[in-house]
Amino acid sequence: xxxxxxxxxxxxxxxVPWYELLxxxxxxxxxxxxxxxxxxxxxxVALGERGRLAxxxxxxGFAPVVGLAAQRALESPxxxxxxxxxxxxxxxxxxxxxxxxxxxxxxxxxxxxxxxPRTRVMHAVAQVAVVSCGALVLCALVDAxxxxxPETYADSLPMVASLEGDLSGSRFAELRPRLDELGAAGFxxxxxxxxxxxxxxGGKCFVHVRRGERVRTIGPLxxxxxALRLHRDDAAQKVVLVAxxxxxxxMDAKLEHLDWADLTAVAIAGSVSAPxxxxxLALTSLVGALMLLARRRQLERRLALVAAGRAGxxxxxxWAHLEDGSGARRLGQDVAEGPVVLVESTSTAxxxxxxxxxxxxxxVLTIHRGARSALMTELRVAxxxxxxxxxxxxxxxxxxxxxxxxLGLIP
Numbered sequence: 001x002x003x004x005x006x007x008x009x010x011x012x013x014x015x016v017p018w019y020e021l022l023x024x025x026x027x028x029x030x031x032x033x034x035x036x037x038x039x040x041x042x043x044x045v046a047l048g049e050r051g052r053l054a055x056x057x058x059x060x061g062f063a064p065v066v067g068l069a070a071q072r073a074l075e076s077p078x079x080x081x082x083x084x085x086x087x088x089x090x091x092x093x094x095x096x097x098x099x100x101x102x103x104x105x106x107x108x109x110x111x112x113x114x115x116x117p118r119t120r121v122m123h124a125v126a127q128v129a130v131v132s133c134g135a136l137v138l139c140a141l142v143d144a145x146x147x148x149x150p151e152t153y154a155d156s157l158p159m160v161a162s163l164e165g166d167l168s169g170s171r172f173a174e175l176r177p178r179l180d181e182l183g184a185a186g187f188x189x190x191x192x193x194x195x196x197x198x199x200x201x202g203g204k205c206f207v208h209v210r211r212g213e214r215v216r217t218i219g220p221l222x223x224x225x226x227a228l229r230l231h232r233d234d235a236a237q238k239v240v241l242v243a244x245x246x247x248x249x250x251m252d253a254k255l256e257h258l259d260w261a262d263l264t265a266v267a268i269a270g271s272v273s274a275p276x277x278x279x280x281l282a283l284t285s286l287v288g289a290l291m292l293l294a295r296r297r298q299l300e301r302r303l304a305l306v307a308a309g310r311a312g313x314x315x316x317x318x319w320a321h322l323e324d325g326s327g328a329r330r331l332g333q334d335v336a337e338g339p340v341v342l343v344e345s346t347s348t349a350x351x352x353x354x355x356x357x358x359x360x361x362x363x364v365l366t367i368h369r370g371a372r373s374a375l376m377t378e379l380r381v382a383x384x385x386x387x388x389x390x391x392x393x394x395x396x397x398x399x400x401x402x403x404x405x406x407l408g409l410i411p
Contacts, residue, residue: 053385059392063399070278070400074407077262078150078247119380122387123296129394130289136401137286140279140410147273150265154240154247157231160185165225166193166205173224177210185232187211187239193224207241211255218260219249236271269408278400285397289390296386303379309343311372331367341368341375 148156161183166173172195177188193205204221209230219241222228226243233240238250240263250267251260261267265275312322312329314337320329322342329342343366368375404410 053381053388056385056389056392059389060395063395066396067399067403070403071407074265074275074404074409077264078153119384119387122384122391126289126293126387126391126394129391130286130293133282133286133289133394133398136398136405136410137279137282140274140282140401140404143410144273144276144279147271149274149276150268150272151247151275153263153268153272154229154231154242157233157240158185159229160232160239161187161189161209161230163189163191163228165223165227166191167225171195177208177215179210179213182210182212187230187232189228189230190215191222191224191228207243209239209241209251209255211253214255216251216255216258216260218251219243222248233268233271236268265404265409266407272409274401274404274409278404282398282401285394288393288397292386292390292393296383296390299379299383299386303376303383305343305366306341306368306372306375306379309341309368309372311339311341313337313339335367336369338369339371341370341372342366343368 163175166175173191173193175190175192177190181188188210190208190210191205192208194203196203203224205224205226206217207219207222207228208215209218210216218239222243229242231240231242232238232253233250234253237253239253240250241248247263249260250263251257265272310322310324310326312320314320314331314335316337318330318332318335320331320335320340320342322329331340370378401410
């Protein structure tokens with residue numbers, strides 16, 4: 001489980017450019033992966049199978065933290081990172097651990113009750129979550145096929161003006177866009193550059209855009225060596241400034257207003273799809289949940305076999321005395337004395353607290369060590385743990401895509 005979460009964070013890092021990496025989200029996933037690994041190990045030692053159930057249930061409480069990180073990333077400028085300082089990173093980690101701890105208290109109480117959790121209810125909830133996640137991923141993939149993602153939005157628009165970087169040095173330089181420089185689309189770019197106070201860098205530049213008689217300053221201060229491009233979004237009636245391949249700012253295409261806006265995924269929600277990293281995380285959760293549900297089916301089959309098996313007790317000589325009154329059965333000296341459940345089948349026994357012996361007629365005798373009631377209780381908890389873990393994986397890793405849908409990035 002923890003390996004799946006850390007692998008999901010690595011997937012975000014590997015498949016997308018850094019400006020869509022969303023470091024807040026990636027760092028949160030790494031924290032939850034490591035925290036779950038420690039919590040599951042500690043709980044399983046103290047509580048056995050119920051400890052793993054508590055750790056899996058605690059993970060659900062981490063979804064709001066991931067959702068807030070995703071919302072912050074979508075509302076941050078595309079050219080900037082959601083985490084702007086170490087204090088921000090520390091705050092995210094502390095909030096993440098606090099959310100995990102609070103959910104862990106509730107999960108510990110729920111998992112350690114005398115009454116075993118209701119298997120059918122949890123299975124139904126897990127199935128609903130998996131189906132909902134699959135539908136959401138399908139909608140996101142369909143939308144992504146014909147719609148650019150936030151980081152490729154500007155490149156999908158027609159370019160109406162461009163300006164090469166200023167390599168003249170660190171002195172003051174001004175290049176105002178003139179009427180005779182207007183391109184076929186009616187736009188021109190210029191810049192006003194000032195030297196840096198320490199003289200160690202080329203300084204920053206104000207960027208000017210011209211349309212007809214109107215000249216406006218657009219975007220924040222830009223490095224003077226940056227290559228500039230101006231793209232036009234006819235549907236939104238905006239022009240978008242791109243510096244060195246990064247979308248920096250947007251302004252109304254008619255230049256009627258002096259103000260410009262940072263370009264965020266939320267601001268252009270109607271023109272872009274959900275970030276590819278969000279879709280990849282939800283798809284990873286879907287695959288992981290399906291694997292866990294397949295594991296659940298194996299556990300459920302084993303539970304049925306134990307319920308139908310023949311309970312008995314093995315003595316010190318290796319003879320099993322069955323409760324159904326049939327004759328004693330020789331199992332061998334290597335079988336420890338104590339209660340057992342014998343299951344005869346034609347297939348190989350699943351791993352666990354069992355041993356398998358193949359007889360001359362090709363029948364496999366599986367010996368499950370322990371009382372039937374204890375074995376069935378343990379298997380029921382294991383089945384519920386698989387459901388809860390699948391639910392937790394889907395809820396936590398698909399939360400960013402759900403946030404994107406709520407903010408309008410998925411129609």
